[in-house]
Amino acid sequence: MYNAKIITFSPIHIGDGEELIPLEYIEGEKEVKVYPFYYLIDKLYEKYEDKIETIAPRLKMFAKKGELSKLEDFFSNLGVHLEPKYVLSKKVSVNGKNIKTFIKNMLGPYIPGSEIKGALRTIFFYGILSENQELKEKFYNKLKEILNNIERDKANRGDLKKRFDEGLDKENLEAWIFRSKIDGEKEGENAQYDIFKAVQVFDSEHVGYDKLYVDSVKVLNSRRPIEEYGEFLQKDLQINFKIKIDQNAIEGLKKFYEFKEDFSNENLERVTFEFLKKSAINFYKKLIENEKEFIEKRLKNSDEVKNSIKNQLEKLLEKINNCEKSPKIVFPLRLGKHQGYLSLTIMQLVKEENKDLFEKVFKYSVQFVREEVNKTRKILGSESILPGWCFIYIDDKSKEV
Secondary structure (H helix, E strand, O other), X not given: OEEEEEEEOOOEOOEEEEEEOHHHEEEOOOEEXXXXXXXXXXXXXXHOHHHHHHHHHHHHHHHHHOOOOOHHHHHHHHOOOOOOOEEEEEOOOOOOOOEEEEOEEOOEEOOOHHHHHHHHHHHHHHHHHHHOHHHHHHHHHHHHHHHHHHHHOHHHOOOHHHXXXXXXXXXXXXXXXXXXXXXXXHHHOXXXXXXXXXXXXXXXXOOOHHXXXXXXXXXXXXXXXXXXXXXXXXXXXEXXXXXXXXXXXXXXXXXXXXXXXXOOOHHHHHOOHHHHHHHHHHHHHHHHHHHHHHHHHOOOOOHHHHHHHHHHHHHHHHHHHHHHHOOOEEEEEEOOOOOOHHHHOOHHHHHHHOXXXXXXXXXXXXXXXXXXXXXXXXXXXXXXXXXOEEEEEEEOOOOOO
Protein backbone atom coordinates (compact mmCIF):
# COMPACT_ATOMS: atom_id res chain seq x y z
CA MET A 1 0.00 0.00 0.00
CA TYR A 2 1.32 3.45 -0.92
CA ASN A 3 0.73 6.95 0.36
CA ALA A 4 -0.75 9.21 -2.30
CA LYS A 5 -2.10 12.72 -2.74
CA ILE A 6 -4.84 14.38 -4.73
CA ILE A 7 -3.66 17.85 -5.75
CA THR A 8 -6.64 19.91 -6.90
CA PHE A 9 -5.92 22.01 -9.98
CA SER A 10 -9.46 23.37 -10.33
CA PRO A 11 -12.48 23.18 -7.99
CA ILE A 12 -14.18 19.77 -7.80
CA HIS A 13 -17.77 18.78 -7.08
CA ILE A 14 -18.46 15.16 -6.15
CA GLY A 15 -22.14 14.97 -5.39
CA ASP A 16 -24.03 12.75 -2.96
CA GLY A 17 -27.31 13.00 -4.87
CA GLU A 18 -28.76 15.50 -2.41
CA GLU A 19 -29.28 19.24 -2.47
CA LEU A 20 -30.03 22.00 -0.01
CA ILE A 21 -33.37 23.75 -0.48
CA PRO A 22 -33.81 27.38 0.65
CA LEU A 23 -35.28 26.15 3.96
CA GLU A 24 -31.90 24.56 4.76
CA TYR A 25 -29.58 27.52 4.49
CA ILE A 26 -29.29 31.23 5.20
CA GLU A 27 -27.36 33.31 2.69
CA GLY A 28 -25.33 36.23 3.96
CA GLU A 29 -23.25 38.81 2.17
CA LYS A 30 -20.11 36.63 2.07
CA GLU A 31 -21.21 33.23 3.37
CA VAL A 32 -23.88 30.57 3.43
CA LYS A 33 -24.93 29.11 6.80
CA VAL A 34 -26.13 25.54 6.34
CA TYR A 35 -28.86 23.81 8.35
CA PRO A 36 -29.60 20.38 6.80
CA PHE A 37 -33.19 19.45 7.60
CA TYR A 38 -32.37 16.52 9.92
CA TYR A 39 -29.93 18.80 11.78
CA LEU A 40 -32.47 21.62 11.94
CA ILE A 41 -35.17 19.41 13.48
CA ASP A 42 -32.75 17.87 16.02
CA LYS A 43 -31.53 21.31 17.14
CA LEU A 44 -35.05 22.69 17.37
CA TYR A 45 -36.01 19.83 19.69
CA GLU A 46 -32.80 20.26 21.65
CA LYS A 47 -33.01 24.03 22.19
CA TYR A 48 -36.75 24.73 22.05
CA GLU A 49 -38.23 21.60 23.59
CA ASP A 50 -40.81 23.61 25.52
CA LYS A 51 -42.03 25.32 22.31
CA ILE A 52 -41.59 22.49 19.83
CA GLU A 53 -45.31 21.64 19.69
CA THR A 54 -45.85 25.13 18.27
CA ILE A 55 -42.68 25.52 16.19
CA ALA A 56 -42.62 22.17 14.30
CA PRO A 57 -46.21 22.32 12.94
CA ARG A 58 -45.70 25.91 11.80
CA LEU A 59 -42.50 24.99 9.96
CA LYS A 60 -44.35 22.13 8.25
CA MET A 61 -47.30 24.35 7.39
CA PHE A 62 -45.10 27.12 5.97
CA ALA A 63 -43.11 24.66 3.85
CA LYS A 64 -46.17 22.74 2.64
CA LYS A 65 -48.11 25.84 1.59
CA GLY A 66 -45.11 27.59 0.14
CA GLU A 67 -45.70 30.54 2.45
CA LEU A 68 -42.11 30.47 3.60
CA SER A 69 -39.37 30.72 1.01
CA LYS A 70 -36.35 31.29 3.25
CA LEU A 71 -35.16 29.77 6.50
CA GLU A 72 -34.22 33.19 7.88
CA ASP A 73 -37.91 34.19 7.61
CA PHE A 74 -38.86 31.22 9.78
CA PHE A 75 -36.22 32.09 12.37
CA SER A 76 -37.35 35.71 12.38
CA ASN A 77 -41.08 34.97 12.61
CA LEU A 78 -40.72 32.57 15.53
CA GLY A 79 -37.78 34.18 17.32
CA VAL A 80 -35.54 31.15 16.74
CA HIS A 81 -31.74 31.28 16.72
CA LEU A 82 -29.58 28.24 15.99
CA GLU A 83 -25.93 27.75 15.13
CA PRO A 84 -25.49 26.23 11.64
CA LYS A 85 -24.00 22.79 11.09
CA TYR A 86 -21.37 24.37 8.87
CA VAL A 87 -20.62 27.64 7.10
CA LEU A 88 -19.44 27.98 3.49
CA SER A 89 -17.85 30.91 1.76
CA LYS A 90 -19.45 31.83 -1.55
CA LYS A 91 -18.26 33.14 -4.90
CA VAL A 92 -21.70 34.05 -6.25
CA SER A 93 -25.17 34.94 -4.96
CA VAL A 94 -27.42 31.89 -4.68
CA ASN A 95 -30.67 33.88 -4.66
CA GLY A 96 -32.88 31.21 -3.13
CA LYS A 97 -31.89 28.40 -5.50
CA ASN A 98 -31.14 24.80 -4.51
CA ILE A 99 -27.49 23.92 -3.80
CA LYS A 100 -26.16 20.49 -4.75
CA THR A 101 -24.14 19.09 -1.85
CA PHE A 102 -20.65 17.57 -1.79
CA ILE A 103 -20.33 13.98 -0.58
CA LYS A 104 -19.77 13.68 3.19
CA ASN A 105 -19.96 11.16 6.00
CA MET A 106 -20.16 11.62 9.77
CA LEU A 107 -16.66 13.10 9.83
CA GLY A 108 -17.11 15.54 6.96
CA PRO A 109 -16.36 15.92 3.23
CA TYR A 110 -14.02 13.45 1.51
CA ILE A 111 -13.17 12.02 -1.92
CA PRO A 112 -14.39 8.42 -2.33
CA GLY A 113 -11.86 5.83 -3.44
CA SER A 114 -14.49 4.55 -5.89
CA GLU A 115 -14.48 7.93 -7.65
CA ILE A 116 -10.72 7.79 -8.17
CA LYS A 117 -10.80 4.14 -9.21
CA GLY A 118 -13.55 4.78 -11.76
CA ALA A 119 -11.45 7.47 -13.44
CA LEU A 120 -8.39 5.18 -13.41
CA ARG A 121 -10.44 2.42 -15.01
CA THR A 122 -11.46 4.73 -17.86
CA ILE A 123 -7.90 5.79 -18.64
CA PHE A 124 -6.70 2.16 -18.45
CA PHE A 125 -9.42 1.16 -20.94
CA TYR A 126 -8.32 4.02 -23.22
CA GLY A 127 -4.65 3.08 -22.87
CA ILE A 128 -5.19 -0.55 -23.84
CA LEU A 129 -7.40 0.23 -26.83
CA SER A 130 -4.96 2.88 -28.05
CA GLU A 131 -2.19 0.31 -28.33
CA ASN A 132 -4.15 -2.73 -29.54
CA GLN A 133 -5.29 -2.24 -33.14
CA GLU A 134 -7.10 -5.59 -33.36
CA LEU A 135 -9.09 -4.95 -30.22
CA LYS A 136 -9.77 -1.36 -31.24
CA GLU A 137 -11.26 -2.42 -34.57
CA LYS A 138 -13.41 -5.00 -32.83
CA PHE A 139 -14.61 -2.30 -30.44
CA TYR A 140 -15.56 -0.02 -33.34
CA ASN A 141 -17.36 -2.85 -35.14
CA LYS A 142 -19.41 -3.68 -32.05
CA LEU A 143 -20.44 -0.04 -31.69
CA LYS A 144 -21.54 -0.04 -35.34
CA GLU A 145 -23.46 -3.29 -34.79
CA ILE A 146 -25.35 -1.84 -31.82
CA LEU A 147 -26.24 1.28 -33.80
CA ASN A 148 -27.35 -0.75 -36.82
CA ASN A 149 -29.63 -2.89 -34.63
CA ILE A 150 -31.34 0.26 -33.34
CA GLU A 151 -31.64 1.79 -36.81
CA ARG A 152 -33.14 -1.38 -38.32
CA ASP A 153 -35.87 -1.58 -35.72
CA LYS A 154 -37.50 1.75 -36.58
CA ALA A 155 -40.93 0.60 -35.45
CA ASN A 156 -39.68 0.16 -31.90
CA ARG A 157 -37.32 3.09 -31.39
CA GLY A 158 -38.43 3.90 -27.84
CA ASP A 159 -35.84 5.50 -25.57
CA LEU A 160 -32.78 5.52 -27.84
CA LYS A 161 -30.32 6.18 -25.03
CA LYS A 162 -31.77 3.29 -23.02
CA ARG A 163 -31.54 0.95 -26.00
CA PHE A 164 -27.97 1.99 -26.71
CA ASP A 165 -26.97 1.44 -23.07
CA GLU A 166 -28.67 -1.96 -23.10
CA GLY A 167 -26.72 -2.86 -26.22
CA LEU A 168 -23.44 -1.94 -24.54
CA ASP A 169 -24.37 -3.94 -21.45
CA LYS A 170 -25.29 -6.99 -23.52
CA GLU A 171 -21.98 -6.91 -25.41
CA ASN A 172 -20.05 -6.42 -22.16
CA LEU A 173 -17.28 -4.58 -24.00
CA GLU A 174 -15.25 -3.95 -20.84
CA ALA A 175 -14.78 -7.71 -20.47
CA TRP A 176 -12.45 -7.65 -23.48
CA ILE A 177 -10.09 -5.38 -21.59
CA PHE A 178 -10.52 -6.38 -17.98
CA ARG A 179 -11.49 -10.06 -17.98
CA SER A 180 -10.54 -12.07 -21.03
CA LYS A 181 -8.66 -12.32 -24.29
CA ILE A 182 -10.30 -11.05 -27.47
CA ASP A 183 -12.13 -14.27 -28.32
CA GLY A 184 -13.02 -15.22 -24.76
CA GLU A 185 -16.11 -13.10 -24.12
CA LYS A 186 -18.12 -15.92 -22.57
CA GLU A 187 -15.59 -16.61 -19.83
CA GLY A 188 -15.01 -12.88 -19.45
CA GLU A 189 -18.53 -12.28 -18.20
CA ASN A 190 -17.51 -13.36 -14.69
CA ALA A 191 -16.67 -10.19 -12.77
CA GLN A 192 -14.70 -12.02 -10.08
CA TYR A 193 -11.85 -12.36 -12.59
CA ASP A 194 -11.76 -8.64 -13.40
CA ILE A 195 -8.09 -7.64 -13.43
CA PHE A 196 -8.86 -4.22 -11.93
CA LYS A 197 -9.84 -5.90 -8.69
CA ALA A 198 -6.11 -5.81 -8.02
CA VAL A 199 -6.29 -2.00 -7.89
CA GLN A 200 -7.43 -0.92 -4.44
CA VAL A 201 -8.13 2.76 -3.84
CA PHE A 202 -9.15 3.91 -0.37
CA ASP A 203 -11.27 6.90 0.57
CA SER A 204 -9.32 10.09 1.13
CA GLU A 205 -8.75 11.74 4.45
CA HIS A 206 -11.52 14.08 5.52
CA VAL A 207 -11.44 17.66 4.39
CA GLY A 208 -12.53 20.57 6.56
CA TYR A 209 -15.78 22.34 5.73
CA ASP A 210 -13.69 25.48 5.33
CA LYS A 211 -12.25 23.91 2.16
CA LEU A 212 -15.70 23.90 0.51
CA TYR A 213 -17.40 26.90 -1.03
CA VAL A 214 -20.52 27.67 -3.05
CA ASP A 215 -20.30 28.46 -6.75
CA SER A 216 -22.51 28.31 -9.81
CA VAL A 217 -22.12 26.13 -12.88
CA LYS A 218 -23.00 27.66 -16.22
CA VAL A 219 -23.58 25.84 -19.51
CA LEU A 220 -21.85 27.51 -22.45
CA ASN A 221 -23.31 27.50 -25.97
CA SER A 222 -26.76 26.54 -24.73
CA ARG A 223 -29.78 28.11 -26.43
CA ARG A 224 -31.22 28.97 -23.04
CA PRO A 225 -29.41 30.13 -19.90
CA ILE A 226 -28.73 27.13 -17.68
CA GLU A 227 -27.20 27.58 -14.25
CA GLU A 228 -27.07 25.49 -11.10
CA TYR A 229 -25.34 25.82 -7.75
CA GLY A 230 -23.19 23.43 -5.77
CA GLU A 231 -20.64 22.91 -3.02
CA PHE A 232 -17.13 22.78 -4.49
CA LEU A 233 -13.81 21.67 -3.13
CA GLN A 234 -11.25 24.45 -3.52
CA LYS A 235 -8.35 24.34 -5.95
CA ASP A 236 -4.72 24.15 -4.79
CA LEU A 237 -5.40 21.60 -2.04
CA GLN A 238 -3.40 18.47 -1.22
CA ILE A 239 -5.54 15.63 0.09
CA ASN A 240 -4.04 12.35 1.31
CA PHE A 241 -5.30 8.90 0.43
CA LYS A 242 -3.89 5.38 0.02
CA ILE A 243 -3.67 3.16 -3.03
CA LYS A 244 -2.49 -0.37 -3.68
CA ILE A 245 -1.92 -2.74 -6.58
CA ASP A 246 -2.38 -6.11 -4.93
CA GLN A 247 0.34 -8.40 -6.29
CA ASN A 248 -1.24 -11.42 -4.58
CA ALA A 249 -4.43 -10.83 -6.56
CA ILE A 250 -2.45 -10.51 -9.79
CA GLU A 251 -0.54 -13.74 -9.11
CA GLY A 252 -3.81 -15.49 -8.30
CA LEU A 253 -5.31 -14.40 -11.62
CA LYS A 254 -2.20 -15.56 -13.47
CA LYS A 255 -2.56 -19.02 -11.95
CA PHE A 256 -6.23 -19.09 -12.86
CA TYR A 257 -5.37 -18.23 -16.46
CA GLU A 258 -2.76 -21.00 -16.59
CA PHE A 259 -5.48 -23.58 -15.96
CA LYS A 260 -7.92 -22.02 -18.44
CA GLU A 261 -6.55 -22.44 -21.95
CA ASP A 262 -9.31 -20.33 -23.51
CA PHE A 263 -9.15 -17.61 -20.86
CA SER A 264 -6.08 -15.40 -20.71
CA ASN A 265 -5.48 -11.70 -20.29
CA GLU A 266 -2.30 -10.13 -21.58
CA ASN A 267 -3.49 -6.80 -20.10
CA LEU A 268 -2.78 -8.14 -16.62
CA GLU A 269 0.87 -7.20 -17.12
CA ARG A 270 -0.21 -3.59 -17.70
CA VAL A 271 -1.79 -3.15 -14.27
CA THR A 272 1.01 -0.91 -13.02
CA PHE A 273 1.31 2.67 -11.85
CA GLU A 274 3.61 3.37 -14.77
CA PHE A 275 1.00 2.29 -17.35
CA LEU A 276 -1.73 4.27 -15.57
CA LYS A 277 0.50 7.36 -15.68
CA LYS A 278 1.24 6.89 -19.38
CA SER A 279 -2.44 6.30 -20.24
CA ALA A 280 -3.64 9.29 -18.20
CA ILE A 281 -1.15 11.64 -19.82
CA ASN A 282 -2.08 10.49 -23.33
CA PHE A 283 -5.82 10.59 -22.59
CA TYR A 284 -5.88 14.08 -21.12
CA LYS A 285 -3.47 15.63 -23.61
CA LYS A 286 -5.85 14.53 -26.36
CA LEU A 287 -8.76 15.90 -24.36
CA ILE A 288 -7.07 19.29 -24.04
CA GLU A 289 -6.48 19.35 -27.81
CA ASN A 290 -10.21 18.79 -28.29
CA GLU A 291 -11.08 21.51 -25.79
CA LYS A 292 -8.77 24.05 -27.40
CA GLU A 293 -10.22 23.33 -30.83
CA PHE A 294 -13.75 23.68 -29.43
CA ILE A 295 -12.95 27.06 -27.90
CA GLU A 296 -11.41 28.40 -31.09
CA LYS A 297 -14.05 27.16 -33.51
CA ARG A 298 -17.32 26.68 -31.65
CA LEU A 299 -17.49 28.66 -28.42
CA LYS A 300 -19.86 31.59 -28.86
CA ASN A 301 -19.12 33.43 -25.63
CA SER A 302 -17.11 36.58 -25.02
CA ASP A 303 -13.37 36.85 -25.58
CA GLU A 304 -12.94 37.20 -21.82
CA VAL A 305 -14.51 33.79 -21.18
CA LYS A 306 -12.58 32.20 -24.06
CA ASN A 307 -9.27 33.61 -22.85
CA SER A 308 -9.89 32.46 -19.29
CA ILE A 309 -10.51 28.88 -20.43
CA LYS A 310 -7.58 28.92 -22.87
CA ASN A 311 -5.20 30.17 -20.18
CA GLN A 312 -6.33 27.44 -17.83
CA LEU A 313 -5.82 24.77 -20.48
CA GLU A 314 -2.33 26.06 -21.28
CA LYS A 315 -1.33 25.91 -17.60
CA LEU A 316 -2.86 22.45 -17.34
CA LEU A 317 -0.97 21.25 -20.41
CA GLU A 318 2.27 22.63 -19.01
CA LYS A 319 1.78 20.68 -15.79
CA ILE A 320 0.95 17.50 -17.72
CA ASN A 321 4.10 17.88 -19.81
CA ASN A 322 6.09 18.24 -16.58
CA CYS A 323 4.48 15.04 -15.30
CA GLU A 324 5.52 13.25 -18.48
CA LYS A 325 9.14 14.28 -17.97
CA SER A 326 9.17 13.44 -14.27
CA PRO A 327 10.39 10.01 -13.05
CA LYS A 328 7.81 10.23 -10.25
CA ILE A 329 4.36 8.64 -10.42
CA VAL A 330 2.36 11.82 -10.94
CA PHE A 331 -0.36 12.28 -13.54
CA PRO A 332 -3.59 14.19 -14.28
CA LEU A 333 -7.07 12.96 -13.46
CA ARG A 334 -10.53 14.47 -13.74
CA LEU A 335 -13.06 13.77 -11.01
CA GLY A 336 -16.65 14.51 -10.09
CA LYS A 337 -19.55 16.10 -11.85
CA HIS A 338 -19.46 18.59 -14.76
CA GLN A 339 -16.50 16.91 -16.49
CA GLY A 340 -18.20 16.52 -19.83
CA TYR A 341 -18.79 13.54 -22.12
CA LEU A 342 -15.22 13.13 -23.39
CA SER A 343 -13.70 13.08 -19.90
CA LEU A 344 -16.06 10.41 -18.66
CA THR A 345 -15.85 7.98 -21.57
CA ILE A 346 -13.33 6.51 -23.97
CA MET A 347 -15.35 7.85 -26.90
CA GLN A 348 -12.62 10.44 -27.33
CA LEU A 349 -10.66 7.68 -29.04
CA VAL A 350 -13.57 7.13 -31.45
CA LYS A 351 -13.74 10.86 -32.12
CA GLU A 352 -10.02 10.98 -32.96
CA GLU A 353 -10.15 8.14 -35.49
CA ASN A 354 -13.73 7.83 -36.73
CA LYS A 355 -15.63 11.09 -36.50
CA ASP A 356 -18.77 9.84 -38.28
CA LEU A 357 -19.08 6.91 -35.88
CA PHE A 358 -18.50 9.21 -32.91
CA GLU A 359 -21.32 11.54 -33.95
CA LYS A 360 -23.75 8.62 -34.22
CA VAL A 361 -22.67 7.16 -30.86
CA PHE A 362 -22.91 10.54 -29.17
CA LYS A 363 -26.48 11.12 -30.32
CA TYR A 364 -27.58 7.76 -28.93
CA SER A 365 -25.57 7.85 -25.71
CA VAL A 366 -26.48 11.26 -24.26
CA GLN A 367 -29.71 12.20 -22.56
CA PHE A 368 -30.74 14.84 -25.10
CA VAL A 369 -29.98 14.84 -28.81
CA ARG A 370 -28.52 18.15 -30.00
CA GLU A 371 -28.23 19.45 -33.54
CA GLU A 372 -24.50 20.00 -33.14
CA VAL A 373 -22.50 17.19 -31.57
CA ASN A 374 -20.89 17.88 -28.20
CA LYS A 375 -21.46 21.63 -28.48
CA THR A 376 -21.76 22.66 -24.82
CA ARG A 377 -19.28 23.03 -21.97
CA LYS A 378 -19.74 23.70 -18.26
CA ILE A 379 -17.70 26.27 -16.38
CA LEU A 380 -17.72 27.75 -12.90
CA GLY A 381 -19.63 31.01 -12.99
CA SER A 382 -17.30 33.00 -10.75
CA GLU A 383 -14.04 32.34 -12.60
CA SER A 384 -14.92 30.87 -16.01
CA ILE A 385 -12.81 27.76 -15.39
CA LEU A 386 -13.39 24.08 -16.09
CA PRO A 387 -14.12 22.08 -12.92
CA GLY A 388 -12.86 18.66 -11.84
CA TRP A 389 -9.15 18.75 -12.70
CA CYS A 390 -6.57 17.37 -10.30
CA PHE A 391 -3.25 15.55 -10.24
CA ILE A 392 -2.51 12.26 -8.52
CA TYR A 393 0.86 11.78 -6.87
CA ILE A 394 1.77 8.27 -5.69
CA ASP A 395 4.79 7.95 -3.42
CA ASP A 396 6.06 4.60 -4.67
CA LYS A 397 8.82 4.68 -2.02
CA SER A 398 6.31 4.65 0.84
CA LYS A 399 5.11 1.06 0.65
CA GLU A 400 3.31 -0.20 3.74
CA VAL A 401 2.45 -3.77 4.68
